[in-house]
Amino acid sequence: DGSPHMFSPENVMDIQxxxxxxxxxxxxxxxxxxxxxxxxxxxxxxTHRWLDRCFQRFHETPGRYGFTQHLFPIVQGGIFENLRRESCAYISSKNASGNAIGG
Structure with a gap:
């Protein structure tokens, strides 16, 4: 209908x-x-601040439809190796069942 929508880490977790x-x-x-x-x-x-909010929302809401759902953090940092390494270390500290590598 063309109406504006506000996306936040929390409602994106709910939608997914x-x-x-x-x-x-x-x-x-x-x-x-x-x-x-x-x-x-x-x-x-x-992205890391949003990840903290995503993890909180994900873990305070139940899975749906009788199967396990997994939250994957996404590595960021652009083309800069030191930033990508820092991002890898940060998301690894979350002990997610998997990780994604962003562009």
């Missing part, structure tokens, strides 16, 4: 649970190719 996703992706920001270091770093930290 409700449609029966086997693998639920964490909310993230994937900056465009060529983004500078400063923006890529800020974006990565934003």
């Amino acid at each position: 649970r409700s449609i029966g996703g086997d693998i639920i992706m964490a909310f993230d920001e994937c900056p465009a190719f060529g983004t500078g270091y400063e923006y890529a770093e800020k974006s990565m930290h934003l």
Whole structure:
């Protein structure tokens, strides 16, 4: 109907649970190719803050439809190796059943 919608880490978790996703992706920001270091770093930290909110919501809501649903964090950091390593370390600390590698 063209009406605006607000997406948050919490309601994105609810939506993905409700449609029966086997693998639920964490909310993230994937900056465009060529983004500078400063923006890529800020974006990565934003993605990590959103991940914390996703994990909280995911773990406080029950699975749906009688099967296990899995939340996968997404590595970010643009084209910068040190940021991607930092992001890998952060999402690894969540001990998720799997991880995704973002662009």
